[in-house]
Amino acid sequence: MSLDTIIEIKSANIFQNENLVLSGVNLAVDKGEFIYLIGKVGSGKSSLVKTINAELPLKEGTGVVAGFDLVKIKRKQIPLLRRKMGIVFQDFQLLSDRSVYDNLLFVLKATGWKNKAEIKQRISDVLEKVGLQYKDYKLPHQLSGGEQQRVVIARALLNNPEIILADEPTGNLDPETSDDIMKLLVEISKSGRAVIMATHNYGLLKKFPARTIKCEKGQLCESVAAAEIDFESLME
Template sequence: MDDLTIDIRSANIFQDDNLILSDVNFSLAKGDFAYLIGRVGSGKTSLIKTITAEIPLKDGEGTVCGFNLRKLKRKQIPKLRRKIGVVFQDFQLLNDRSVYNNLLFVLKATGWKDKQAIKQRITEVLDLVELKFKDYKMPHQLSGGEQQRVVIARALLNNPELILADEPTGNLDMETSEGIMQILHNLSNSGISVLMATHNTHLIKKFPAKTFKCEKGKVIETQHMTEIDFESLMEL
C-alpha cells in the first residue's frame, strides 16, 4: 500500500540459517510513531536489520520506503538506506570536527555538491532540532542531549521517509529524554515514520503509541498500553 512506509507480511526472518522471528506481520504508515520493545536476543535487532536490508528477506513479503525487499538488488541497497535515517544511542559523531562539519561530511559522502544547497540544508535540519546557533561547536562542547539532537539532524539530512531510533535516550537523563521524544514526535507529525527501539518504560507511558513487542520468536502488536506487561519490560 502507498501509505505504508514499512509493510512486512508472513515473513520468516533468519540470521544465517537460524530462524529468529516467524510469521512476522509488521506495518508502519507514513507519519506513524511506534515503539519496538523486547528482551535482549528477542529479535529486535534482526528485525531492524531486515528493514535496512542488512539481513536479506528470503521468506515472505516486504516493502520498505517503496523498495521490495524480496527483489532488492545489491546496488539498490544504498538508495533504500538513503530513505532511512538512523539515530544511535552512542551518537557516533566525529569528534575532530564541528557540528556543521559533521553534517557537511555526510552530505558530501551522499553526493551533495552545491555549496549553497548544502549550507541551506544544514541550517534547516539544525533549526528542526533547535540547534541553529550551535553549528560551530565541537561535539565535546555539547551536552548529551545536544549531541543526540545533532544525531537526529544528521539522520534528517537526506529527507528520509523513515527514522529508526535505536535507544535514542539510553544515555540521557529523563528531562533531556523527554525533549528528544518531543522532537521525534514532531517529525512523525510532519509525515516521517518513526520506529523507536527502547527499554524506557517511563517514556512509553508518557508518550503512548503503537507498540511492537518481540517475544518468543514472534512480533506482537498492541494498540493499548494496558496490554503491555511493564514489569517484564523492567527486566529487559
C-alpha cells in the same frame, strides 16, 4: 499496499545468520506513524530493524520498504533505500574531531551533494529543526548528551528521509533530556515521516503513548496500550 503505507512486511521469517529469530512477521507502517518496538534483549528487535534497512536479507516472506522490494533488492540499490531512512543511534557515532557543521557536511558529501549553497541551506534547516542553529561551530565534546543526540537527529534528517529508525535514542540521557528528544521525534512523525523507535525506557511509553509492537517468543505482537504491557516480564 495503500498509498500511505511506507513499510509492509508479510509472512516473513527473519534470520540472524542461520538462526530463525522471528517467524510469521506481519507489519504495516504508514507515513507519519510513530511506533515503539519493545522486547527483551535478544528478542529480535535489532534483527527486525536490520531487515527493514536491508542489512539482513529477507529470505522468506515478502517486504516492501519505501518502494523497494526487500526480497529482490540488489546490492547497488541498498544505498538508495538507506537514503530514504534516517538512523538515530544510542551512542551518537559523531566524528569527534569535526564541528557539528562538518559532521553534517561529511554525510551530505558522502551522499552526493555538491552545490555549496544548497549544502549550507540544508545544514541550516536541519539544525534549526532540532534547535541547534547557533551551535554549528562546536565540537561534539563541547555539547551535552542531549545536544549530541539532537545533532544525530539532524544528521538523520539531512536527506529528507521517509522513515526514521531510532535505536534506544534516549538510552544514555537523563529523564528530562529524554523527554525533549521524544517530543522532537513525535514532532518529526507529525511531519509525515514514519518513526520506529526501539526502546527499553518503558516510562516513555506511558508518557508518550503510541502504537507499540513487542518481540516475544519469536513472534511480533501488537500491544494496544501501555496499560496492557507487562513491563516486569520485559526486565527479566
